[in-house]
Amino acid sequence: MLGSVKAEWDRLRTVVVHRPGIEMFFGLLEPHDALYERAFSRYEARREHEQMEYVLQRELGVTVLRLKEALLDAADRSPEFRKKLVDRAYETVTFSGSREDVAAAKETFYRNADALDSQHFFTLLLMHPLIELGSGGVRLDEAGRQPLANLYFMRDQQVVTPRGLIASRMAKPQRRREPGITKLLWEVLDLPILTEIQSPGTFEGGDFIPMKEFALIGLGNRTDRTGVSQFLAADPGFDEVAIVHQPAHPLLPSDRPDPMITMHLDTYFNVVSSSVVIGSEALLEKANVEVCRRTGSGTYECTSPATNLAAYIREKGFTVIDLSTLEQLSYAPNVLCIRDRTILTVEGERIMKTVLENLAEKASADPHRYESLLSQAMTDYRRIRSEGQFFPHKKEFYQHDIEIYPLKIENLTGGYGGPHCMTAALKRR
Template sequence: MAYDVGVDSEVGRLRTVMLHRPGAELKRLTPRNNDRLLFDGIPWVAHAQEEHDAFAQALRDRDVEVLYLTELLTQTLHDPDARRVAIDTTLAGRGGLDLGDALRRYLEDLLEDATPEELTGHLTAGIRNDEIRTSLPGSLVTTMMPADWFVIDPLPNLLFTRDSSVWLADRVAVTSLAMPARRRETQLTDLIYRFHPRFAHAQRVHGHGLEHVEGGDVLLLAPGVVAVGVGERTTPAGAERLARHLFEDGLAHSVLVVPIAQERATMHLDTVATMVDTDKILMYPNVADTLTAYTLTETDRADDGALRLSVTEPEPFLVAAAKAMRIDTLHHLDTGLDPVTAEREQWDDGNNTLALAPRLAVAYERNDGTNARLEEAGIEVIRIAGSELGSGRGGPRCMSCPILRDSLA
């Protein structure tokens, strides 16, 4: 059975989305590892699951098909070839402490003998030393390693499915995540797109072995117009590589490369700006007047077929975006009603909205000022709770990977 896929904007009516319901991997967070695993706190997992279930139901109530990453992964792992790739990439990417031959052989056997459901659990929630050390006598590695250290790390950031893949028209870009704690996420996402029958005909661009690009930095401003933030996570080389893929495959005519501050509060472009209508963008006011963009376009091909790019001098982002989108003005709505509120609500993911259609967006309920500004501008806001979900610094857009939207072209 063939399934429709494709996304050419941020605001076309959302039809299918991939989420990850928080699970055992969040229970692995402690005050000693949460910083390394990129969480600002220790979430109350049961409550985070309740919040996420309400988020998913809000999408279903608007006729959005919700797919879950772990369910897709488990189905994928019924394929023997997918299992072998999953095991090989997980152990090859272990990094840090040398596993040692005995431990590596034990883990290979453990993962090989696991059911698809168990293997999904090992790959996402990780394996702690005290869960295996008694089964592996004579291993110096497990003997000397602290009991609560992980031989395979958990992946609590799987919650943010936006980052590991992004659909660009009918192609999917499997991204390359910058932070060591997240790199295995794209390996699992790649596995799903490579082996799951639902995506058998999906064509891919980019890849987790290439220069760093994260999905939170990629905004589809309009059909053929893509903005890519460059900052803490996405590199200039990653943005250029992605732009070349888009031009070579005819997926874009303009790519706007947008420098953003390299700091936690602005880790991705979608932490400071998200589209809420075909000509309206929600922006953090502290950057609205200073954000700039370099516009990349294809000029011609060299004699050897290599693509040549034109790169403009930087100009104000809103100006460059309107030109590329071929509209008079890209209207911006400010986060919050005053500077203090704006800063608080930007930190609380006030800019990180998920559009379900033009003038219809999901947002965290706690950002009262931002939500009020949206409604004043004619945007319907679906409010969801996020007190626990937001502890990893991400809002509704971060937690969702649109797979199918109605086209605006």
């Protein structure tokens, strides 16, 4: 059933992606404020995304739905949906000026709507413009208006459970409007929404990993306690839910943590088969876990943290493939499981070099915070290079009969995510 996922290793049938467009240009004007890790080539990032789509469809047999194209096609086929798209765009635009000028501009907006193509209104949703009437100007202040530069990370605006889709509420203001756009797609696909996370709660899809009888939820910088409580109250269909507390990186000083390094659960842990997971042992051992078990009434009773993620996942019968500090920083955990023992992943060698360069710049500017992390990452790089086992070409994958499909996406990962972050899984079977 479209809109139902029980286990991360079940055969992936349908995903939604968003090929980045003009909104990425505005994100690259100030990468840090746009939640990007570093600057990169927008042209190359778009080309890499097209290649990822090709591999998913042509080589792996996954149905790939593109967000923009699906919405525009629906708007061109259905006058009712096009009106909804126009109305949503109208709500997004802000007019500034005298009362008379604003009223006239709003009337003109609707009068001109029939002459404009549907993509015009989709672009308005992305860009969130401020039109300053009387000055002859349209302002796109990135900090104030926040074009949706992170929309191509399609994992986060929702989670898909055995009982249906749960719409997220994003933690960062730069991303807060994204679920409003993706909800239009769920309407087009006729996907019911089990629940929507409400303010003040936050919940993001990168913090959710379904594991058949149980599920993991990351608790921390992007998903908070109120969001988790609302998720559990929806009775998502798992006998057990493990709440994983976001670990601080042990190589960063306690007074200067960097939550972006472990911002989501899928940045330091993921699934490659029904019996094998990957992750940074150093982080898994620091990630405390509280276990919530489903009662007969459909509610969950939770225990205080009494174990860590490394111990918990092994108790469930999974083998852990350990990742080095540099591999974790280079998006190695952010794999997309296509089917049991088959993964789509980053090609690590080029990304590692770029990550090291970026980390060296950070350490130069703030040695107290990043010097130890850089030192370990450099040690990892020398060892990996001498062994000739750049991720994902690791002996452990071959030992466990894991089939790998590497992607060269060193530009796309500059936005702070890999294949798992860029794909919303709608159907697994």
